[in-house]
Amino acid sequence: STAVKPIREALRLPAGSQVTVRGWVYRRRDLGDKAFVVVRDSTGIIQAVFTPESPGHALARKVTVESSVIVGGALREDPRAPGGKEIAGRNIEIVGLAENFPIRRDASREFLLEVRHLAVRSRKMTAVLKLRSTVFEALHEWFRSNGFYEVHCPMFISAAVEGGATLFPVKYVDGSTVYLTQSSQFYLEALIYSLEKVYTVAPSFRAEKSRTRRHLTEFWHAEAEVAWTGLEGILKVEEELVSHIVRRVLEKNREELELLGRNLEPLKNVEPPFPRISYDKAIEILQGKGLNVKWGDDLGADEERALTEEFDKPFFLYGFPVGVKAFYHKNDPSRPEVTLSADLLAPEGYGEIIGGGERIEKLEELLDKIKQFGLNPSDYEWYLDLRRYGTVPHAGFGLGMDRLVTWIAGLDHIVDSIPFPRTVTRTYP
Ligand SMILES: NC(=O)C[C@H]([NH3+])C(=O)NS(=O)(=O)OC[C@H]1O[C@@H](n2cnc3c(N)ncnc32)[C@H](O)[C@@H]1O
């Protein structure tokens, strides 16, 4: 028998070639005395047709969906077959005969989540996971080629970064209570004093009460911190990073984007500079659209969705009011009621994918703000120390990787962007 080839490569061979492929039975049906077996591997699908003269005919009729198989035969043109070619099946080896596979075409979203350990085999999920892999690969590529060091921060932390309401407490081995990290930001801020430009990609945990299409309780968080820079400096990093990632997906995952039915035009627009609008301007636009918002309100998914209608590429929303953002954001010296913060909103209704901004670098200013926010300074002792020993202006951001994948892939729910989503109601499988 010939050497096993990935299906994508087998399909490129000339008709008449002897091929052997291996994978899982994607579809199986009988038509008259012929057995049609469609095999799936990580590169695609190919049809094999077994006639009564084929040595493998009997096995081909008995093989079940999702059985693992090795199939051999001669390649031939057939415009009706997926990929325009099929295998005139000669032999089939059943490596693992599958029991009755529980997933049917009309399976509900909830059932597909319940059997996600099997549903990850679907062509849609396979396409999303390949695209997700490119997104992470491109992120590392960009940071590493722009002078950033990858660092790793603890998952067990002692104080809230993004507010106490979404902390997951953990009973630690010594009996104390610690928390799962919401963000590596403070540790990155410590690391800029040695490496100056740092990034990390790790899970963050938020006990979000809200059941929405863009919240997970465990999500993948790419965070970066840069010494000696301010708000505009970090926005430039963000727009170049996101543009690079989208460009790489367009280069590498056309097939997957097509399988997902993604309209590519919005993605082709993703080039720096991105538009920048102030929070003030955003409130004006939203009020002009008849939304019931006033200055000082936080902006939720509905408001963000309405704003994205004004743009055909990602855009920055900067200058949030002090009360809307976390304590560590630096107040604008020229307008102390607003902060030097900025979110990056993805178009097409997706909204926030990045949160970030300039940090408070002066010790007294940070101490005042911690107290203003009713927080306990002793919970932030080591974070305050960073301002006692050679403080520098610095800025950073956090990019929600699952939200980024959801937008780029054009998915309608964040749970479809990650293999095993964790939400308010799901920690299984
Ligand atoms: N280093 C930093 O400056 C990051 C900063 N401490 C931070 O955590 N900002 S953030 O809360 O807006 O979260 C950052 C991003 O993280 C994503 N995010 C934030 N929360 C979630 C949940 N619950 N699910 C999915 N994605 C989430 C979303 O894209 C946000 O824009």
Ligand SMILES: [Mg+2]
């Ligand atoms: Mg945010």
